[in-house]
Amino acid sequence: MNHTTHFAFFDEGSKREIRRAILKAVAIPGYQVPFASREMPIARGWGTGGLQLTLSLVGLNDTLKVIDQGADDSVNAVSIKALVGASTGIAMTDQTSQATLIQSRHRIPEVPLTENQILVLQVPMPEPLRPIEASEQVTKRLHAEKEYSGAYLSLFEDILRYGTMAAGADHPVMVEGRYVMAPSPIPRFDNPKLDKNPALILLGAGREKKIYAVPPYTQVKSLDFEDHPFRVEDFGGAHCSLCGTQGVFLDELYDPTTGRTWHQCNDTSFCGRNAP
């Protein structure tokens, strides 16, 4: 019996179907293109959508970087790299600037992306209107009619309750003035990086069977109000305890015995490059 697997795990028919969906997603920025999401050797919710995109894109000349919440060496990232590596033999890297293909769970790297890179984001909940409308049929109609008052109302209720728009991540965005899109649960800090980014950004939701895209240099604006403008997280002048960098997305760490808190860069490869 022949035990060799296909290059990049998938059969060519599966890749072709996903590739056709990717092209239409690029042609209609922010619109969720349905696709026949495959069973994967990792559980739904662990990046099957992003993984299917990566496997349909990857070629022998690619260099892949995978990050999970900013870390190159967490379980999810390592498992995905192991699968892609075993089924393709391509080079892996931790360095953002060396990667041609970057699969990410919930972060956009701190190092600016270029036109020669593709960023694949894993998406658990692609429908930004789902919290206000359970029916897929209805949300499709709302997108068709560009009826987004529910999305704004949801933010307005946040302001009434908390005095500010409270979403820590997945703050909805308007893409090219047409579609409201869930930017995957990236922190608000990363939302501005979507706007006019030179790289192609593809988003894949395996469980929800949707692919969508932000083409390079596409206008992406976080939803907000004139009197309550969108704001990114404020770290109050804190800096990374390892590399000293300010102005990047920081994790707050806490020592329960001493009560001391300190910060570290969330993007581990960025931090490692800057650390003394």
Added chain:
Amino acid sequence: MSITPFDPVHTVQSAFRKFLSSWAFPGRIFDMCAESQTLPEDLGLQPILVLAGRVLLDTETTFCVRGAGAEQAQNQLSRLCYAPAKPASEAMFLFCTEAGPALDGLFLEARVGTLENPHEGATVLAMVPDLETGLVCRWEGPGLASPRVQTLPLTFAQWEVRNRVNQEFPLGFDLMFFDARQRVMTLPRTTRLTPLEETSWPM
């Protein structure tokens, strides 16, 4: 230049990535010689159209071919890729072997999708004499860092039809242009074109 044999996995992947780049960066020209020259089949079609079939078509989608030698090409592409041929008004991929009246007809027949399912708008794959000859336009939209003046390989009349059909975004069709030098350029429905002069290009 050494030519590697056609590989249904790696050649197709390489071609797809160039196609994807051409969709992501409208108006940029990508050379597909390395991929199209490896094709073993001679279907009487330009190799780059056959390559596009190998990348995009299978049993799960539909296509049609118009222009010179269309019937034979359609039968052969269908046998090669196992894709069912359908009338232009129903097909997802519309191949056109020439840039003349056959292409005009496809623009009017192409599916534009629905407001709820705009991804069902067709993709027109048109063979043109030269990607860099035609109507000079100002290009703007996603994929373009700033507005750019560039040639569109269509006539003024064809530009008008494309504009009219695609005016209600997200409804519309997407266009891939190929030329005999085995190059590709894409015009997705998002790209806004403004002709700088009302000249038509005799084809």
